[in-house]
Amino acid sequence: MNKMRIRFSKKDWMVFISHLDLMRTMERVLRRGNIPLVFSHGFNPHPKMAFSTALALGISSDGEYMDIEVEEEIDLDVFKSSINDQLPKGLKIIQCKYVDVKSKALMAIAEYSTYTVRCCLIEEHSEEELKKQVADFMANEEIILHKTIKKKNIEQIKEVNIRPFIKNIEIINKEDGSCIFKMTLATGSKGNLKPEVVIEKLAELKKTPIVLEKIRIHRLDLYGVNNGKLVTPLEINV
Numbered sequence: 001m002n003k004m005r006i007r008f009s010k011k012d013w014m015v016f017i018s019h020l021d022l023m024r025t026m027e028r029v030l031r032r033g034n035i036p037l038v039f040s041h042g043f044n045p046h047p048k049m050a051f052s053t054a055l056a057l058g059i060s061s062d063g064e065y066m067d068i069e070v071e072e073e074i075d076l077d078v079f080k081s082s083i084n085d086q087l088p089k090g091l092k093i094i095q096c097k098y099v100d101v102k103s104k105a106l107m108a109i110a111e112y113s114t115y116t117v118r119c120c121l122i123e124e125h126s127e128e129e130l131k132k133q134v135a136d137f138m139a140n141e142e143i144i145l146h147k148t149i150k151k152k153n154i155e156q157i158k159e160v161n162i163r164p165f166i167k168n169i170e171i172i173n174k175e176d177g178s179c180i181f182k183m184t185l186a187t188g189s190k191g192n193l194k195p196e197v198v199i200e201k202l203a204e205l206k207k208t209p210i211v212l213e214k215i216r217i218h219r220l221d222l223y224g225v226n227n228g229k230l231v232t233p234l235e236i237n238v
Contacts, residue, residue, distance in 0.1 A: 001038055002070050003101040004079075005234055007094045011060045014090030019054035022091075026066065029086045035079070038069035052106040052222055052233065053113070053187050056194065062094065063113070063221035065106050065233050073098065097234055109224035109233050110188040112167060115195045117181045118216040122209035127174040133206040134169050134181075143201055162201070165193040169202075184230075187222065 037047040048069040143163040165186035173180040223230040
């Protein structure tokens with residue numbers, strides 16, 4: 001038995017399919033490609049596949065991951081080529097490798113995601129002004145988000161400090177009427193922060209002139225932490 005870790009992209013119209021539909025699509029393509037998948041035991045056997053953290057609808061990505069278990073080793077280049085030929089437009093395998101079959105699950109590895117966020121501006125700001133607003137935003141020790149939660153059918157407002165979930169933010173491109181932010185945010189069971197929430201708080205606290213209805217989010221990659229450094233799931237084999 002062997003464990004293969006796969007990095008793939010999700011773009012174009014595929015950004016509008018749910019995570020469940022994504023899983024079903026991948027399973028069908030692997031079966032159609034006659035990949036010797038390992039199946040679970042029991043009344044309803046299913047292929048041993050595991051995915052990384054799910055993306056919200058409408059977000060594109062170059063950093064999606066899944067693990068599959070196969071009965072025998074397959075040439076990775078042949079696997080990548082044959083599966084890409086069958087995947088629908090918008091899904092594409094970028095890289096794959098074999099990892100230790102006892103290595104940590106993807107959900108246990110994921111701690112951070114890096115995103116780019118393209119924003120339209122209500123009014124023109126210079127790059128220097130935007131950078132100062134980002135620096136002032138990051139200088140806060142607390143950035144409070146008010147969340148509505150339901151407990152025993154009673155709605156309550158809960159305050160959450162999201163500042164510890166923001167590793168960094170920077171502006172990587174500024175054009176007339178728009179800019180692109182790059183940010184690294186907490187992901188997974190230890191904390192999960194959506195990039196649109198960060199943009200909304202930046203606009204609220206620093207009066208950054210962003211058109212919130214027109215932001216476009218793209219995930220660049222997913223990371224775990226190894227010896228204090230961010231590393232991708234393909235770089236971790238523990």
